[in-house]
Amino acid sequence: MIKSLATLLRSPALAGIDRRSLVTVAVASIAINLLIFALPLYSLQVYDRVLTSRSLDTLWLLTLIVAVALSLSALIDTLRARMLLRVGNAYALALGPRLMDASIAHSARLAEPSAQALRDLQTVRSFVTGAQGLVSLIDAPLVPVFLVGVYAMHAGLGNVMLAGMVTLVALALATDGLTGKLLRAAGEAGIDAQRRVEGVMQNAEVVEAMGMRTAMRVSWQVAQTESMSLASAAAERAAHLSGLVKGVRLLLNLLLAAAGAWYVIHDEITIGVMVAAGILAARGLAPLEAMIGVWKGLVSTRAAIDRINTALEHFPRTESAMSLPVPRGELSVERLVYAPPGAGQPTIKGISFTLEPGCWLGLIGPSAAGKSTLAKLICGIWQPVSGSVRLDGADVFAWNRAEFGRHCGYLPQDVELFAGSIRDNIARFGQADDAEVVAAAQMAGCHHMILRLADGYDTRIGAGGTTLSGGQRQRIGLARALFRQPRLIVLDEPNASLDHEGETALLQAVGRAREGGATIVMISHRPSVLARVDMLAVLADGQVQHFGPREEVLARLQRPAAARAVPGVRRVGV
């Protein structure tokens, strides 16, 4: 048990806990508990000395000393709570950025939005800082000190307390055995219900348009009810055990009083010892009772720590800290193989090609050919199973994301803009001169469109802000991709929502980026686009069917047999 506790404390999820402050908290706990000894010692003196000597001076002096000791104990207790608050907050602040990175990587690589690890971080923080958390457990290791104190007074009373301790520890273990599994299952079911809610809210328009509210509500209710019934079953068992614990505690008090009285009657101890031992035993057993009280929190915190560890293990910092020079833009895709996580079959099956800097590649192929997957691999979002994508010889996946991002512009198929101003979105939420933002917008052909909005570049989008049309979003997304003229530009169906004017602006922008030496990969089936590219790649079933200069590939596609071999390419109609 101690070994597993040590492993837990060393786990990456708790790496951000300030150990030195915890040692201070432990020292404070020892001080609090030692000062508490003043009360039984006071009773001992008052019952055995003061009452017999009837010395009021001694009584006042003793009362004053013990009052100071207890006040000091209360003060240290408050400071300890404040320190735990600071430890918890510092922990969340220290681990938060890494978990945010891991959550983004998780969501991007598994294409499954998940902020669970960040919620788990708050669970651990609340446990460390809350009154019903770590502070309830922190006194538990000092229970033996109280036991020794009671034994020092009388072995018989010590035995009664030891029996009480063993009973309470057994009840704690029973609580774990009877409720732990249920609580963990309830937690998982709760997370599942939460995921469903998030999914529904993200696609609320679809739900409303097609009257799917009832079906979605029922699906959520099923998960929610399961979570609630598991939690209720656990709570019911815990309530029975809690009643039992209270009963045991009352019985122990009675037993201690009875045993004390027995020993007093047999002249083995004084009344003072009897009262002092009762106080010591009660204080000593309290942390064990508290431990049972916070068991639910303990189980959910343990599960949260496990999930944080998993998130950190699956998405460790694999990026190189090495700073690389600005690439020229030579893109080489080498024997690239990719299979989605959990899928047996690869969706990219050994693709290889090279693009010179300043080359514009058009990527075409039927639906589900793997075009978007290839685009994500080229941007280093997903990790290949084997092979690599290299920009100027450096593996894009291993490249430091922040640094690689400066050289890469990416426009996904579903353009997502973030809550914030249009300026922030174009500037990728970093520091930027106004001139740079305007230049990117002008290049993407959306400068005038932005100026026509109520607050121009300061127009807020997202929650509580303006809702942009699909075409407007796509143009701002393009400006974001072109911001600061990256060396590699990957555009996934960038003209899907664009009108003729928008498409002309897009082609001009990409043409200018090419003139500036950027390497461009563009997925599109529009003839107007394909007429402008330098190279053309035709993808089918995760493989390159044709690759080469545009004219050459188009000529090959004109042959009926070739076009038949790549279904969907016919509609290019070039």
Ligand SMILES: Nc1ncnc2c1ncn2[C@@H]1O[C@H](COP(=O)(O)OP(=O)(O)OP(=O)(O)O)[C@@H](O)[C@H]1O
């Ligand atoms: N996150 C994912 N998890 C599992 N499978 C995926 C994932 N993303 C894509 N796939 C699968 O990979 C294959 C290629 O998908 P991809 O989106 O790359 O095709 P595409 O050529 O871009 O299609 P389209 O033209 O329809 O957008 C498909 O079979 C798809 O089901």
